Amino acid sequence: MFDWPTFLFSLPLLGKALLITLQTSLLGNAIGFAIGTLIASMQLAKMPLLRRIGGSYIFIFRGVPLLVQLLVIYYLAPMFGLPNLSPMVAAIMALSLCSGAYIAEILRGGLLAIPSGQREAAHLLGMSRPAILLRIELPQAVQSTLPSLVNELVLLIKSSALVSVVGLADLTRVAQNLASSDYLFFQHYLVLAGIYCLINIPLTMFGRRLERHLERSLA
Amino acid sequence: MTFDLSIITANADAIWNAFLVTIYTWLAGSLLGLMAGLLIAALMLFGGRPLQRLLRVFIELVRGTPFLVILFLVYYGGPSFGVRLGAITAGVLCIAFYSSVYFAEIFRSGFAAVPRGQLEAGECLGLGRLQLMWRVQLPQMLVLILPAIVNMLTILCKETAVLSIITVPELTAVLTGIGTRTFTFIETLLVLCIAYLLLIEVTSRVGRWLERRVGTYLQR
Numbered sequence: 472m473f474d475w476p477t478f479l480f481s482l483p484l485l486g487k488a489l490l491i492t493l494q495t496s497l498l499g500n501a502i503g504f505a506i507g508t509l510i511a512s513m514q515l516a517k518m519p520l521l522r523r524i525g526g527s528y529i530f531i532f533r534g535v536p537l538l539v540q541l542l543v544i545y546y547l548a549p550m551f552g553l554p555n556l557s558p559m560v561a562a563i564m565a566l567s568l569c570s571g572a573y574i575a576e577i578l579r580g581g582l583l584a585i586p587s588g589q590r591e592a593a594h595l596l597g598m599s600r601p602a603i604l605l606r607i608e609l610p611q612a613v614q615s616t617l618p619s620l621v622n623e624l625v626l627l628i629k630s631s632a633l634v635s636v637v638g639l640a641d642l643t644r645v646a647q648n649l650a651s652s653d654y655l656f657f658q659h660y661l662v663l664a665g666i667y668c669l670i671n672i673p674l675t676m677f678g679r680r681l682e683r684h685l686e687r688s689l690a
Numbered sequence: 691m692t693f694d695l696s697i698i699t700a701n702a703d704a705i706w707n708a709f710l711v712t713i714y715t716w717l718a719g720s721l722l723g724l725m726a727g728l729l730i731a732a733l734m735l736f737g738g739r740p741l742q743r744l745l746r747v748f749i750e751l752v753r754g755t756p757f758l759v760i761l762f763l764v765y766y767g768g769p770s771f772g773v774r775l776g777a778i779t780a781g782v783l784c785i786a787f788y789s790s791v792y793f794a795e796i797f798r799s800g801f802a803a804v805p806r807g808q809l810e811a812g813e814c815l816g817l818g819r820l821q822l823m824w825r826v827q828l829p830q831m832l833v834l835i836l837p838a839i840v841n842m843l844t845i846l847c848k849e850t851a852v853l854s855i856i857t858v859p860e861l862t863a864v865l866t867g868i869g870t871r872t873f874t875f876i877e878t879l880l881v882l883c884i885a886y887l888l889l890i891e892v893t894s895r896v897g898r899w900l901e902r903r904v905g906t907y908l909q910r
Contacts (some may be wrong), residue, residue, distance in 0.1 A: 534887040536851035542866055543883070546875040575821030625754075632756035636855065643758060650766065660759060668754035675754070 473658055480660065481649050486646035489666060495641065496631040499566030500624050506567060506576025510597070512604055538633050541565040545637045559655065561639075562634035570627050573659055576620045581612030618679035618685065621678035626669050632667070642666060697874045707884065710863035715860060716850045717776060718845055727793025734794070735801055736819065745836040746779055749791040757788050757849050758782070760832060765856045781860075789846055796838045799829030833904045840897030844890050861885055867890025 513525035532540070544559045556564070585608055593603045613620065635644035646663040650656045698705065734745050752760070761776065762785070764773075765780040804827045811823045854863035861882060868876035 491691060505870040529881075531887065535883045536848035536862070536886055537901040538851045538854070539735040539882055539886065540881070541880050542862075546866075546869070547879065550876065572822070629754075630759040633852065635758075643756070643762075650762075657763065660763045660767050662750075664755040664759050664763060667756055667759060668751055671754035672750050675750070 472675030474491060474655060477653060477655060484645055485642060485666060488640055488642045490641065492641040494564050495566060496628045498563050499570055500627055503553060503574050506571025507578050508609060510571060510575035511578040511582055515582055532569050537565065537569050537630050538636065540569055541633060541637060555571055558637045558639040561637050562639050566627060566631060570623060573623055577616050577623060578612050581616040582608055585611050594635035594637055608662045618631065618678045618682035619676060623683060625674050628671060693876060695877055697872055697877050701868050704864055707857055709859045711858065712850050712860040715781045715785060715853060715858065716847050717783045720789060720846050722786035723789030725791050726790035728797055730790060730794035730821065731797035731801060734798060743782060749794060752791040756853060758852050760784050760788055761852065761856055777856050777858045780856060781858045785846055785849065789842065796835050800835040801827055803834050804830050836901055836904065844893050847889050847893060853866055
């Protein structure tokens with residue numbers, strides 16, 4: 472049933488693909504975090520226009536499936552004069568734009584929980600708005616929402632399987648290629664699922680531990 | 691670069707059918723997933739320790755696997771075991787399978803949220819465990835978990851787009867198909883995005899409306 476030689480042969484290939492998957496999801500998460508910070512602070516800004524823009528961004532990027540976003544970026548970028556994007560760039564763009572919306576929602580909750588007295592105090596000390604956001608508010612917001620952020624990373628790693636559609640040789644794509652070359656579909660996809668679980672389950676557990684730790688420190 | 695929506699009206703029939711396929715796979719999959727989730731949650735509640743452990747492992751494994759990979763396992767891996775499913779059937783079953791563990795977690799937290807005192811009171815009145823669950827816990831927790839369920843439904847609606855990869859003729863597959871055949875990516879992708887935004891918006895509005903309606907009975 473399970474063909475061990477094939478499995479051993481596929482391991483180095485899958486290892487290389489794993490690096491691509493991790494690279495796209497981690498980069499996507501990092502850029503998504505920057506976008507999320509920007510969007511969350513826009514949503515909490517005083518200017519109605521900024522709030523509108525922030526709200527629309529979240530509405531659109533959370534309302535459209537990631538696969539569709541990926542297709543939009545991949546097909547439409549050349550039409551708008553951007554040269555043909557490499558699959559890697561398209562993948563990272565889609566992942567970061569999408570996770571940016573989710574991270575914005577998470578961070579917004581964290582930012583709202585910070586007592587406004589701190590902002591006023593920092594303002595009186597002469598700190599600028601961006602400095603207050605980056606040095607006073609964001610660190611606290613990240614600390615209090617860390618479990619949700621870890622959870623978001625797990626979701627992103629799972630969603631990154633979709634980038635195989637634009638031809639990036641990530642884990643899923645390589646497993647697909649292996650399966651279509653020797654027809655051992657079930658075996659290759661089972662291994663594939665196993666690898667994703669090996670990354671995601673420890674991360675989930677880590678997130679849960681962070682959550683318990685946070686609850687204890689707040690209690 | 692031109693913008694011409696006539697390509698949409700010319701293919702209106704095909705797009706409408708695709709829309710129906712999206713709705714069908716989404717709702718049928720979710721319904722089956724809800725039932726399976728309730729079953730898993732109930733088994734975790736009433737089953738012994740070993741069964742609980744086993745289900746816990748099952749839940750973690752499914753939650754750690756991307757939906758696309760589950761789809762591949764069932765649709766392409768199934769035939770190795772003589773399980774040959776049509777694309778739409780496979781899609782519905784995969785959505786049900788994938789969502790069942792998430793729904794199970796939601797139900798579990800719901801069961802836990804009903805105060806213990808009520809269960810003890812029910813026991814004293816001579817209700818059996820199943821009756822307790824059906825008559826005391828379920829009605830109350832359905833109200834409590836409604837927001838989580840609606841949220842999961844919107845996530846599943848978006849997951850149906852992934853079904854296009856295993857050739858289910860739903861919105862994403864049909865519209866990108868038209869786009870690549872006629873080179874009208876802008877129009878087709880725009881309509882595609884609007885369709886999903888509409889579906890998600892309607893779902894969350896219905897959810898909020900339901901929340902307001904049933905929530906009134908929870909205020910003490």
